Amino acid sequence: MNALEIAADVRAGELSAVAAVDDALEAIARRNEELNVFVHVDREGARARAAEIDERVARGEDPGPLAGVPVGLKDNLCQTGVPTTCGSRILAGWRPPYSATAVERLLGAGAIPVGKTNMDEFAMGSSTETSAYGPTRNPVAPDRVPGGSSGGSAAAVAAAMVPVALGSDTGGSIRQPAALCGLVGIKPTYGLVSRYGLVAFASSLDQIGPLARTVAEAATCLEVIAGHDPRDSTSLPEPAPDLRGHLDDGVAGRRVGLIRELVEGADPEVVAATRAAADALSAAGARVIELSIPELRLGLSAYYLIAPAEASSNLARYDGVRYGLRVDADDVTAMNVATRTAGFGAEVKRRIMLGTYALSAGYYDAYYGQALKVRTVMIEAFARAYEQVDTLLGATAPTEAFALGAKVADPMAMYLSDVFTIPTNLSGHAAISVPFGRGATGLPLGVQLLGPARSETRLVSAAAVLEAGREEA
Amino acid sequence: MRDGWEMVIGLEVHTELLTASKLFCGCANAFGAEPNTQVCPVCLGLPGSLPVLNERAVELAVAIGLALHCTVAPSTFHRKNYFYPDMPKDFQISQYDLPINAGGYLDLSDGTRVTIERAHLEEDTGKSTHLGGTGRLHDAERSLVDYNRAGVPLVEIVSGPDIRSPEQARRYAAELRAVLVATGASDGRMEEGSMRVDANVSVRRPGEPLGTRCEIKNLNSLRSLQRAVAYEADRQVALLEDGGRVRQETRHWDDGLGQTSTMRVKEEAEDYRYFREPDLTELVPSEAMVARVRAALGPMPAERRAALTALLGDAEATGDVLDTVIQGGLDAFVRAAIEEGIDAGLALARAANELGDAQGAGRLDVPAFVEVLARESAGRLSATQAKTVLGDLARAGGTADDAIAARGFVPMSSEALGAVVATVIGEHPGEWSRYVAGEDKLAQFFIGHVMKATHGQANGQAVVAELETRR
Ligand SMILES: [Zn+2]
Numbered sequence: 012m013n014a015l016e017i018a019a020d021v022r023a024g025e026l027s028a029v030a031a032v033d034d035a036l037e038a039i040a041r042r043n044e045e046l047n048v049f050v051h052v053d054r055e056g057a058r059a060r061a062a063e064i065d066e067r068v069a070r071g072e073d074p075g076p077l078a079g080v081p082v083g084l085k086d087n088l089c090q091t092g093v094p095t096t097c098g099s100r101i102l103a104g105w106r107p108p109y110s111a112t113a114v115e116r117l118l119g120a121g122a123i124p125v126g127k128t129n130m131d132e133f134a135m136g137s138s139t140e141t142s143a144y145g146p147t148r149n150p151v152a153p154d155r156v157p158g159g160s161s162g163g164s165a166a167a168v169a170a171a172m173v174p175v176a177l178g179s180d181t182g183g184s185i186r187q188p189a190a191l192c193g194l195v196g197i198k199p200t201y202g203l204v205s206r207y208g209l210v211a212f213a214s215s216l217d218q219i220g221p222l223a224r225t226v227a228e229a230a231t232c233l234e235v236i237a238g239h240d241p242r243d244s245t246s247l248p249e250p251a252p253d254l255r256g257h258l259d260d261g262v263a264g265r266r267v268g269l270i271r272e273l274v275e276g277a278d279p280e281v282v283a284a285t286r287a288a289a290d291a292l293s294a295a296g297a298r299v300i301e302l303s304i305p306e307l308r309l310g311l312s313a314y315y316l317i318a319p320a321e322a323s324s325n326l327a328r329y330d331g332v333r334y335g336l337r338v339d340a341d342d343v344t345a346m347n348v349a350t351r352t353a354g355f356g357a358e359v360k361r362r363i364m365l366g367t368y369a370l371s372a373g374y375y376d377a378y379y380g381q382a383l384k385v386r387t388v389m390i391e392a393f394a395r396a397y398e399q400v401d402t403l404l405g406a407t408a409p410t411e412a413f414a415l416g417a418k419v420a421d422p423m424a425m426y427l428s429d430v431f432t433i434p435t436n437l438s439g440h441a442a443i444s445v446p447f448g449r450g451a452t453g454l455p456l457g458v459q460l461l462g463p464a465r466s467e468t469r470l471v472s473a474a475a476v477l478e479a480g481r482e483e484a
Numbered sequence: 485m486r487d488g489w490e491m492v493i494g495l496e497v498h499t500e501l502l503t504a505s506k507l508f509c510g511c512a513n514a515f516g517a518e519p520n521t522q523v524c525p526v527c528l529g530l531p532g533s534l535p536v537l538n539e540r541a542v543e544l545a546v547a548i549g550l551a552l553h554c555t556v557a558p559s560t561f562h563r564k565n566y567f568y569p570d571m572p573k574d575f576q577i578s579q580y581d582l583p584i585n586a587g588g589y590l591d592l593s594d595g596t597r598v599t600i601e602r603a604h605l606e607e608d609t610g611k612s613t614h615l616g617g618t619g620r621l622h623d624a625e626r627s628l629v630d631y632n633r634a635g636v637p638l639v640e641i642v643s644g645p646d647i648r649s650p651e652q653a654r655r656y657a658a659e660l661r662a663v664l665v666a667t668g669a670s671d672g673r674m675e676e677g678s679m680r681v682d683a684n685v686s687v688r689r690p691g692e693p694l695g696t697r698c699e700i701k702n703l704n705s706l707r708s709l710q711r712a713v714a715y716e717a718d719r720q721v722a723l724l725e726d727g728g729r730v731r732q733e734t735r736h737w738d739d740g741l742g743q744t745s746t747m748r749v750k751e752e753a754e755d756y757r758y759f760r761e762p763d764l765t766e767l768v769p770s771e772a773m774v775a776r777v778r779a780a781l782g783p784m785p786a787e788r789r790a791a792l793t794a795l796l797g798d799a800e801a802t803g804d805v806l807d808t809v810i811q812g813g814l815d816a817f818v819r820a821a822i823e824e825g826i827d828a829g830l831a832l833a834r835a836a837n838e839l840g841d842a843q844g845a846g847r848l849d850v851p852a853f854v855e856v857l858a859r860e861s862a863g864r865l866s867a868t869q870a871k872t873v874l875g876d877l878a879r880a881g882g883t884a885d886d887a888i889a890a891r892g893f894v895p896m897s898s899e900a901l902g903a904v905v906a907t908v909i910g911e912h913p914g915e916w917s918r919y920v921a922g923e924d925k926l927a928q929f930f931i932g933h934v935m936k937a938t939h940g941q942a943n944g945q946a947v948v949a950e951l952e953t954r955r
Contacts, residue, residue: 089532102531109525111532210531215762243534244764321762324565327574328529332629343569343627370565370757379759 014080014174014228018121021079024068028061028079028123035081035125038172046148048166050086051094052126057081060123074121077235082117083167083176086127087134088219089208090114093124097210098132098142098160101329101336101354111208112243113177113219113236120235128163128176132356133326134184134212136160137428140419141358148415151193152454155412158188158428164222165192175223175232179209181216182314183407183432186444189222190407190457193446195229195474196222198432200464201439202247204233205240211325213318214245216436226445226478230254230471237467252467260472263296266400267473272307273405273431273459281406281456284448288458289404291447291480292473300400306392309385310434315426316369316382317437322359323366329354361422386437393438397463402473406431407457411450431459441467445474447481486725490690491717492697493647493683495709497660498638499670500608500678501544507607507637508535508577515676519630527635529572534763541637542584544669545605546769546777548639549585551667551784552600558768559584559604561761566754570610570629578606578640580758584767590643590663591786592655593807599644605767610634639669645684645694650714654706655807657681662785662811674705681709685716687724695720696730700744702737712737716744785810795819796828805832808840817845817853826857838874847881848874855884864895868940896941898950901934904942905950908933920955927951 012034020026036054043049064074084090087097089107096102114124131141139147139162147162149155150170157166161178165188168176178185180198189196197220204219211217221232231254238251269289274282289299331337331350338349355363369378396403408428418425435442441464444457458477462470503513509526525533549556562580583604590598611633616625641660647653661679664670672679686697700716703709715737720730735744783791789810809815814835821831834857839845845853853874860870865888876887896904908930909916919926927948934947 087532095531097531105531107525107530107532109530109533206532207534208532211763213762242536244536245762320759324563324575324757324759327565327567328531328572330567330569330574332569333528333572334530344567347567367757370759372755372757375757375759 012174013225014077014223015231017080017174018076018078021064021068021121022073026079028064028068029058031079032057032061032081032123032125035173038170039125042150042170042172045153046150046166046170047129047145048147048163048170048172049083049126050096050098050129050142050144050163053093053124056093057123057125060118064121064123075235076120076231077117078121080122080175081125081173082122082232083126083128083164083173084114084124085161085164085176085178086130087179087210087212088114088127088177089210090124090127093127095127095210096144097134098130098144099354099356099359100143101350102334103336105335107208109208111219112205112240114208116236117177117232122235125173128161128167130163131160131184132359133210133322134160134179134181135322135358135362137183137187137425138413138418139163139188140415141356143356146415149192149412152412152452154414155454156191156415158191158408158412160184160188161222162188165189165194165196168192168194168222168224175221175228177219177232177236178222179212179217179219180432180436181212181318182436183429185220185222186432186442186457186459187408187429189444190446190455191412193455194222194224195226195446195478196220196444196457197229197233197467197470198435198442199233199237199467200247200441202243202245203237203441203465203467205243205246207240207242211321213321214325215321216314216318218436226443226471226474227255227258229443230258233467247465249465252465254467254471257468257472258475260468261295262292262473262476265292265297265402265469265473267292267297267299267402267404268302268396268400269299270307270396270403270405271301271303272305273403276430277406277409278411278450280411280448280450281409284456285404285406285458288447288477288480291477292404295476295480297473299404302396302399302403304392304396306389307434310389310437311426311430313382313385313389314429314433314437315365316378317386319362319366320369320379321366323363323370326355326359326363358422389434390438393434393440393463401462401469402466403461405459405461407444407459408432411452411454411456435461440464441470443470443474445477445481447477486718486721488689489687489717489721491648491713492645492686492688492694493653493713494645495643495647495653495656496682496684497641497657498680499548499641499664499672501541501637501639501669502671503538503540503544503637505538506635507538507541507605508635511635513636515678517632519628519632522632523634527572528631535577535761537764537767538637541605542767542769543773543777544637544667545584545603545639546774547667547781548641548664548669549588549603550774550778550781551663552585552588552590552603552641554585554588554600554603556585556769556774558582558766560766561764562758563761565757568609569627570612570631570634572610572631572634576607576609577761577764579604584769590656590660592652592659593789593803593810594652594655596652598646598656601642601644603639603641606638606640608633608636608638650710650717653683653713654710657706657709658807658811659785662813665813666782666784683709683713683716685713685720686730687717687720695724696732698730698732698744699734700737701734701747704739708737708739711739711742712744715742719744788815791815792819795822796832805836808836812836812840812844814839814845817850820850821854821857824854824858826854826861830861831857834870834874838871839878844878846878848877849881852877852882852884852887856888859884859888863943863946865893866940866943868935869893893941895943896938896946898946901938901942901946902950904934904937905930905947905954908937909954919951
């Protein structure tokens with residue numbers, strides 16, 4: 012059932028929130044063992060909250076735009092008292108004493124978190140296979156990965172366990188799994204959604220965003236979680252944008268740039284789907300031109316210096332002293348080493364090493380410093396493109412969902428699946444992935460619409476056009 | 485210092501700021517609470533928490549910068565990365581290439597000027613207690629960490645390598661402490677650790693390039709600072725004169741042993757991997773805020789010293805007494821006393837010796853101070869009594885009248901004093917004969933006995949007067 016229908020029915024007193032939550036819990040029970048989507052299900056908490064929502068409705072109150080809507084939370088989002096592991100052994104058993112701002116806002120809108128979804132360890136991965144709690148399977152094709160790192164959140168929606176889920180996107184971690192699972196996923200403008208309570212991977216790149224089946228559901232969810240938060244110094248000063256009011260704006264007269272660098276090297280079906288999306292936008296009245304932004308090719312290498320550098324610092328606190336895993340040893344340094352050795356998986360260790368190296372004396376200028384310059388160059392290149400067009404179009408991922416295990420042994424191949432999504436994180440801009448077309452084996456594909464900072468209203472209206480175009484096609 | 489050598493000293497002073505809350509969260513910034521009671525997700529560095537800059541801390545940092553004649557400029561925060569259990573995030577948020585204050589100076593009372601390279605904002609760490617072993621981390625059986633101090637705002641003030649003697653190092657630290665207290669940014673308490681001093685010391689032959697320096701830590705008082713710098717310079721000179729080489733290292737001052745010893749050598753020193761703190765935006769102090777802080781700054785010690793010196797005129801005052809009065813914030817007391825006609829020398833002496841380094845003015849107010857000195861000058865209180873009453877007032881406050889009455893210090897009538905003097909003379913006929921014969925220095929002998937008999941209530945001058953009438 013659609014989140015907006017659930018909310019409407021719950022607010023009207025025609026559906027009980029308890030029933031909606033029970034449906035979700037039942038769907039989870041049916042397929043979670045097979046798919047490994049939720050790493051923690053908060054049955055009691057969810058049902059208690061649902062009962063509260065029903066009481067409020069009975070008292071004549073309006074619990075909000077997501078009243079009674081079961082939601083999934085990526086396991087790097089803090090919710091008071093609910094285990095939060097980030098897919099890592101090192102945080103096994105840790106229960107945060109506070110909730111993320113985005114989670115608080117969901118609760119404030121009447122939504123009901125039903126549990127925490129699986130993810131690549133500390134969001135480092137593109138397939139949800141680096142999780143210490145085992146890989147998640149793609150509900151559309153269980154021998155395939157759901158993408159990552161928000162693969163659990165994508166799978167939860169794709170398996171109809173919940174209508175919406177929150178993910179986080181550092182280099183494509185919402186958009187790529189959305190594409191691979193046939194969903195809508197939004198990477199908001201950096202600072203639009205507060206990061207307070209999102210366990211950091213790379214602080215200058217991380218953004219929380221929604222995954223849903225439809226543009227309208229994703230837009231509604233984003234509206235709820237967006238807006239200034241004084242607890243995040245990088246939070247934008249403005250309140251949340253009106254997205255629902257712009258879903259039907261269309262794209263007539265809009266200038267769209269099809270970006271060569273955001274399709275090159277992709278599977279032929281992906282290229283074809285992106286061109287078909289361009290046609291759909293043209294048909295709806297947009298003027299589509301082809302553009303090249305060669306600087307985007309530098310994104311991947313800059314990202315794999317900046318993100319690991321920040322991660323090496325962000326993940327230092329997992330030292331066994333205060334919370335999470337502790338492996339005892341003779342002295343404190345040995346304890347730190349033993350804890351981190353046992354607690355982190357191979358990919359996390361690889362990136363901590365990479366980041367530590369990139370920031371080290373003698374290497375900083377050549378690696379991290381250089382990557383920062385590339386980031387500036389890329390932001391300037393985007394700015395030039397946005398002088399010519401309002402919106403950019405490209406593929407979300409170069410392939411359809413790949414087989415479980417196919418890229419585990421080859422980090423470079425894995426990293427390349429984010430090549431089209433990374434530039435938006437480096438620029439801090441907004442992007443949305445919408446399902447469009449099918450891959451060689453019939454699996455869903457996604458296309459990406461990109462816009463400058465705070466362009467979410469335009470992006471959701473263009474995405475709605477593609478959504479409608481897909482249904483007609 | 486041995487002939488032919490020059491020492492080069494630079495000091496790094498950390499001061500905690502007197503804010504109500506910590507630098508990046510709302511937890512109380514207060515000393516002495518139960519361990520780990522003033523903590524929250526932010527200052528414990530819990531996963532997902534984010535820092536939000538305390539604006540009051542920025543204002544106090546600007547106040548320090550202005551008082552030290554620095555340029556206040558747009559600045560950024562960096563992460564200083566290293567593993568240590570008392571650092572909750574295993575990095576410290578500090579300032580690196582763009583500090584909020586840079587390029588100032590501090591003039592000392594001896595006429596020298598020490599440049600200030602920078603005065604930047606950063607967060608404090610928690611506090612570790614190591615049980616067992618030598619009390620240091622590496623061989624402790626257990627370590628306990630109190631995170632109440634984690635995230636307390638600090639300003640680190642880095643001097644240029646301009647200091648040339650242990651005495652000047654002490655003067656600089658004392659004057660800087662007075663400046664910090666005068667800005668209202670710090671209480672300057674070294675014993676509570678709210679002001680901490682590290683010293684960089686090297687030696688060279690005059691005119692030669694800078695020698696290899698050692699950094700000395702654990703300097704908990706001005707006296708330790710002066711002793712440690714002197715010891716360290718001597719150690720380096722001895723090493724060099726024996727044909728050895730100074731190794732760049734961090735050294736620990738042991739106040740009991742009176743020596744420095746190796747803490748860690750440069751080769752082991754960490755690479756802090758500084759990079760811009762992505763969770764904080766650029767810190768740009770507004771012109772309006774800087775102007776407001778500047779307008780609110782009271783007179784600094786140098787200005788107050790000049791004002792007091794002008795008032796003293798010809799009165800004798802050594803630099804040390806004057807420094808004690810100015811740095812102790814006692815000049816208002818001295819000025820008020822002089823304006824009431826009290827002898828400047830007496831006012832300086834009572835302020836410096838009774839209220840100076842030992843305890844400060846405490847709860848004593850200016851009118852009470854002036855009243856006590858007025859009575860002492862008028863012979864209605866003895867010197868001993870005046871000192872006692874000043875001590876009482878500093879501890880407990882109140883009026884001079886009440887404090888004097890509480891001690892029962894009523895001035896002796898001349899009849900009563902005369903009776904005591906007569907008794908003392910009667911008990912010491914031999915000394916009295918010699919005194920009458922012209923041995924004037926025996927006056928002290930009689931004063932001493934009269935004081936003893938009156939429990940210090942007699943006025944020395946009045947005793948001499950009584951002796952003279954009987955001579
Ligand atoms: Zn706190």
